[in-house]
Each structure stands twice: as structure tokens, then as C-alpha cells.
Amino acid sequence: MSRLDLVAAAYLVAAVLFVLGLKSLGRPRTAPRGNLLGASGMLVAVLATLLDRSIVDFRILLAGLVVGSAIGMVLAVKVRMTAMPQLVALFNGFGGGASVLVATASLVEVGDQGLVDDQFAVAAALTALIGAVTLTGSMVAFTKLQEIGSLRSFPGLAVLRATMVIVAVVASVMVVTRPGDQGWMWALVAAGALLGVFGTIAIGGADMPVVIALLNSCSGVAASTAGFVLDNSLLIIAGSLVGASGLVLTQIMCRSMNRSLFDVVFGSLAASGVAPDASDVYGDRVTSTSAEEVAMLLEVAERVAIVPGYGLAVAQAQHAVRDLMRTLNDSGVEVVFGIHPVAGRMPGHMNVLLAEAEIDYERLLDMDQINPTFAQTDVTIVIGANDVVNPSARTDPDSPIAGMPILDVDESRTVVVVKRSLSPGFAGIPNPLFAADGTLMLFGDGKDAVLDVVAALLNG
């Protein structure tokens, strides 16, 4: 077996490990093994690449591997679970950035040798463009999630976007027709980078789950097109797998918010909807309550549902909620958690936050699982969630969130909403749930309020 065959065979092994890894990651019991399979596939691929004959100098390459591993390890070990979406955005951006650099380096190298054909040039142009969009788009998402600065939409953004699309198309054509000219390649990278910024700058916090999923898909596509550049089967296969799976998650997120991908990217938040006036909705019908009163309700309850939103993570109330769950369990109350698909800042984020607080994932129910059970629930506690429990989505066809799938918490006997004030959620609309007959508002910081309830339960 020649060395070339050996590398090709190793790439096949790596591809199979990636497929098995992704498949296993989809089931709770096999997920840790899936992660190991994926990592093994990567190790096989890297080791096989070291056999590549075109590599003549290993020093720079090994230095890069060491530096990158060190940075990656520190980031992965230090990150807090609340910051997971930022970290994934950052890693995404790095992956996209690496694809850009690989494409440009190959274009320079093959261009110098005068060996550029059309397939190569088209693939290189696509990789440079998609990779650059992924890189800067992810960085904008990172700053938004990390709450650095205040990037937002500005007048003329649409014009700038359109201009950049035209520049990118022109530069792509020039890269393909005049591959020896490196200037066009850098112009294309710059246009892609600006397009990534202009494309994500207007996207709001609540749409982040969609954006992260979409950028994840883009980084896969960039790796796949890089495979066409390098004529490398493993890059094509692994990149396409990730591109496709990212697209599936993007679709799931869009459906959970009842928004099209187009609306998310182009920042048009249901312009058709009409939001009712807050004072009309709330009037003097909002009932405020105290921690002691909530504790008394919980003492006589048989089944309690807790519905967390991102506000719970902001208030760092995960551990307080766990204490509440344990206290209730000790007195024989059944406690479940209802998780909306877009609770948190990335798909499945809330599940991770609650798992970190040592809450069994069997207690975490999806929207479809928990909705039929609200009618048999004595008390539902909503913490830091708003739009995803707004019954207007079901009842008011004119509402901006009409048709969005929600958690039907209003069907439970009593709803306790833990919230700082009556301020609206991301959709900017009042929530009739707060003024409903069975709803009690427990105003205050999420963590303090929950701890007060726990204290009242223990003292009562």
C-alpha cells in the first residue's frame, strides 16, 4: 500500500468516525461516546495528514498545533455554562477564518505555479466568501452575546448590504477569471468580511439561537468548499455533514419562533403585527404576591412545573431553582421543568444550564411533552421567561407573535411569575398572562425571589 493509499484509507476511517460520532451525539446515553468518536476521527485525520508528502517543514505546523491546543484547552475549561453560546460563536468564527486562510494560501500557491483551473478558482472564491462571512458574522454574534459594545442596525444598512453583495459577486468573478491577481482575492475576503458584519449587526438577542445555528452550518459549508479547493474527500464529507446538520437545527429554531430564516436575517420582526397598549392589557388586574404566599401554595401542591427563560440565567438563579426543587421533592411534591426550544441563547442552552445545576435531564420536558400536562399541574412557576408563555400567540391573530408555539402555562391551576417588573420581553409586547385570574406576580430578582420561597418553605 502506497503512502497515498494509506492517507486515503485513514481519511475514510476518519469520515466513518465522524458519521458515527454525530449519530451517537443525538442520544443522551451514547452522546459522550459520540464526542469521543468524533475526536478520535479528528486525531486519525491529523496523524494521517502528517504523512502527506507535500509537507516538508514540520516546525511551523507543530508550533501552530501546540499554540492552538493550548488556547482551545484554556477556553474550554474556563468557560462558564452561561457563556457557552459566545464560545460556540467564537469557535465557529475561528473555523470559518481557518477556511478563508486555507483557500487564500492555496490560491496564492497554485496561482504562483500557474496551475489554477476553473473548478479550483470557483471553489476557492466560494470558500473565501463563505468563510469570511462566517468569521465576522460569528464575531458580531460573539460581541452581542458577550454584551460588548452596542452594535445595532443603522440607517442605510440595507444599501450597504446590497453594495457588498455586488462587490462580492464582482470580486468572485474576477478571482475566477484572473486567478493570478491576488488583489481580487483579498478584495473578495474583505467584501465577505463586511457582508458578515452587515448581515448580523441588526439581529436581536432573541434571534441568537437561529443565528448561532446558521453560522454553525456556514462553517461546515466553508470547510466543505475548502475540500473542493484542496481536492480532499474528508473535508468535503465532514464539512457537508456539519453544514447539513446545522441547517436542520436552524430550521428547528425558526419553527420554534414561528419566524422564517429570511425574517431573522433581514431583521423584520413581524412588521405586520399590532401590539396592544400595556395599560389596556394590565389595567388594575395584576395580582402581586409574596414569597410566603407562594410557599403556602406550593405546600399543598401535588405537581409543580417550573418554566425557566434566559432571565433565569441572567439572574444566576439555576442553583436556587435546584434548591427549590429539592425542598419540594423532600415534601413529596412532583417537580418538572418545561423548556421552550428557544429558552436561552442557543439551541438547548437552558438544558445545559440546568444540568450544570445538577438537575436530572429526565425532569426537563420539551414543549410537546409538557403542554398536555399543564391542566393537571397545580402551580407553574415562570422564571425569567416572557414571550414564550404569552397566550396572545394563541389567541390574538393580530399579535406580532401570533402563531408562535408557546408553553400553555395558563392552563395550570395557578401561575406564579417571578419577574422584576411588568416590562415587555424581546417582542416588545405586553403579556395578558400577567393579568390573568390564576396568575400571581412575584416581583423581584429571580435568584433572591426563589431563595425567599425556599426559606419560607423550610420555615413554614
Place this chain on the structure above:
Amino acid sequence: MTLLVAFTLFVLAVFLGLELITKVPATLHTPLMSGSNAVSGITLIGAMVSAGTDHSALTTWLGFVAVVLATVNVVGGFLVTGRMLAMFSARSTKRRPSVGEEPS
């Protein structure tokens, strides 16, 4: 590899990717995403070739930065995914003995 062969791989892998991810419970969406994100760091092997080919100073340095970025993506991605999944499985393994004890 001809363009058609490359396209065949691409199309088949896309269909496979779509099949693999359907019906994944929401609990696993975040680990799945960070895990698949790490897999997309496969660009690393292309970056390694660029960094090691010694064609010119420019391509070597482009390759070096690409290797660093892709390695951060790969190593950080798999590690953090492992960290998250350990939180999930720690809970279920800890509870298993108590389930076994129930009959007594």
C-alpha cells in the same frame, strides 16, 4: 478526484447529515452543536498542508494562523462538548445505585 466524484461525495454527505440529526432531543442541541462545530474544524488538515509546504513566507504564515484557529476550534470544541456531556451523565450514573436499592 474529478469534479463529479467530489460532487457525489458532497451531495451524499448532505443527505446523510440531514438524516443523522433529525429527532435529536432538545437536551442535546447545545452539545450536538458544539460537537459538530468541532468536526467542522476539519479544515485543520488543509491548514497543516498549507503551513508545511514551504511554498513562500506568505503561504506559510497564512497556514500557521489557519492551523492555530482550526486547532482552537477542534480542541476547544471537543473538550467543551465533553465537559457538558459529563454534566448530563454524572447525574444519571449517580442515580443508578439508588434505583437498584429500591427492592430492599
